[in-house]
Amino acid sequence: MNKYQINEKGYYGHFGGAYIPEILYRCVKELQDTYLTVLEDESFKREYHRLLNDYAGRPSPLYFARRMSDKYGCRLYLKREDLNHTGAHKINNTIGQILLARRMGKKRIIAETGAGQHGVATATVCALMDMPCVVYMGKTDVERQQPNVQRMQMLGAEVVPVTSGNMTLKDATNEAIRDWCCHPSDTFYIIGSTVGPHPYPDMVARLQSVISEEIKWQLAEKEGCDYPDQLVACVGGGSNAAGTIYHYLEDERVKITLAEAGGKGVDSGMSAATIRLGREGIIHGARTLLMQDADGQIEEPYSISAGLDYPGIGPIHAYLAEVKRAEVLAVNDDEALEAAFELTRLEGIIPALESAHALGALKKMHFSPSDVVVLTVSGRGDKDMDTYIKTFPK
Numbered sequence: 001m002n003k004y005q006i007n008e009k010g011y012y013g014h015f016g017g018a019y020i021p022e023i024l025y026r027c028v029k030e031l032q033d034t035y036l037t038v039l040e041d042e043s044f045k046r047e048y049h050r051l052l053n054d055y056a057g058r059p060s061p062l063y064f065a066r067r068m069s070d071k072y073g074c075r076l077y078l079k080r081e082d083l084n085h086t087g088a089h090k091i092n093n094t095i096g097q098i099l100l101a102r103r104m105g106k107k108r109i110i111a112e113t114g115a116g117q118h119g120v121a122t123a124t125v126c127a128l129m130d131m132p133c134v135v136y137m138g139k140t141d142v143e144r145q146q147p148n149v150q151r152m153q154m155l156g157a158e159v160v161p162v163t164s165g166n167m168t169l170k171d172a173t174n175e176a177i178r179d180w181c182c183h184p185s186d187t188f189y190i191i192g193s194t195v196g197p198h199p200y201p202d203m204v205a206r207l208q209s210v211i212s213e214e215i216k217w218q219l220a221e222k223e224g225c226d227y228p229d230q231l232v233a234c235v236g237g238g239s240n241a242a243g244t245i246y247h248y249l250e251d252e253r254v255k256i257t258l259a260e261a262g263g264k265g266v267d268s269g270m271s272a273a274t275i276r277l278g279r280e281g282i283i284h285g286a287r288t289l290l291m292q293d294a295d296g297q298i299e300e301p302y303s304i305s306a307g308l309d310y311p312g313i314g315p316i317h318a319y320l321a322e323v324k325r326a327e328v329l330a331v332n333d334d335e336a337l338e339a340a341f342e343l344t345r346l347e348g349i350i351p352a353l354e355s356a357h358a359l360g361a362l363k364k365m366h367f368s369p370s371d372v373v374v375l376t377v378s379g380r381g382d383k384d385m386d387t388y389i390k391t392f393p394k
């Protein structure tokens with residue numbers, strides 16, 4: 001049992017752990033000692049599920065995609081995280097973490113964001129709970145993701161442009177950690193994916209596990225069997241994927257396929273295929289696979305999708321790939337775009353570019369007609385319309 005969960009030290013195999021500066025030791029320890037008790041507390045669960053249902057709009061539908069099923073020769077279901085409030089799965093996690101922050105007596109929320117999706121989900125719950133919110137965002141991302149910057153500001157968050165490094169997600173995360181070091185006692189850092197020091201990867205996976213909890217009963221209702229043959233999800237840091245597979249990890253009948261961003265091709269020098277290209281290293285408090293050069297300098301990842309270009313990967317996925325519990329496929333920019341247009345035309349659903357990578361993996365997989373396949377559509381495509389319009393096939 002629990003072969004694929006963290007051990008008592010916060011490791012998946014040799015991935016994970018908490019590599020943090022001395023000054024954060026006490027507050028990370030406090031979080032490690034508190035999170036499970038709170039997450040399993042009945043009154044926390046009641047409040048969390050009430051907000052998931054009435055505020056975020058859960059349960060998200062499990063939709064049988066008939067035309068896509070015909071095309072791929074399987075029974076394909078889409079788990080519709082794109083229909084959540086704020087447009088993606090990220091809200092499942094921010095609702096949970098802000099409830100935890102309040103129970104721990106924290107007064108101030110900080111977050112990092114790349115494309116702005118996690119920043120918006122965090123600013124949203126801070127408005128809801130009337131808590132001050134500071135979001136760190138690379139200056140490059142601030143410039144190219146203006147609509148999300150404006151959303152965060154309208155929601156009352158302070159967006160701080162970060163000018164170090166490449167001015168993207170990695171640099172924003174460094175800056176958020178720096179802020180946390182200055183205010184360890186009153187500030188709660190809401191991390192947006194299954195990354196960061198223990199307990200974040202496990203905590204975020206648990207808060208997203210509502211996805212597979214719902215898939216179970218929804219499949220039982222629709223198929224008369226509560227497990228699929230295959231699960232498919234995209235991985236940036238790995239939170240929607242972790243949520244999708246969580247309750248099926250120990251069930252080896254269920255095959256898991258993860259799609260990472262190949263960018264312009266894994267060997268092109270412009271890629272974010274961390275599991276394929278990464279070597280072991282430490283980033284943002286965890287030991288994991290990391291895109292780095294021969295000297296251990298972090299290499300800048302590239303993907304058409306802002307939510308997938310992170311140089312690291314959640315330690316759970318580094319581990320699942322290593323022990324071959326999950327198969328990892330790299331899906332390139334052009335393959336993701338094609339898949340996004342295909343879903344749009346076959347089912348009338350415009351997916352986020354990140355989710356389009358999971359859809360792009362279908363072409364590389366093998367199915368028999370009776371196979372039940374569940375693919376998580378992590379978010380909707382509104383934020384990606386500029387990119388889609390520029391590449392619209394004539």
Ligand SMILES: *Cc1c(COP(=O)(O)O)cnc(C)c1O
Pocket residue numbers: 088089090117118192193194234235236237238239240241307308352354355378379380
């Ligand atoms: C942020 C984001 C992702 C990538 O994050 P994970 O933690 O890997 O899930 C994927 N899809 C969408 C729509 C996102 O906003």
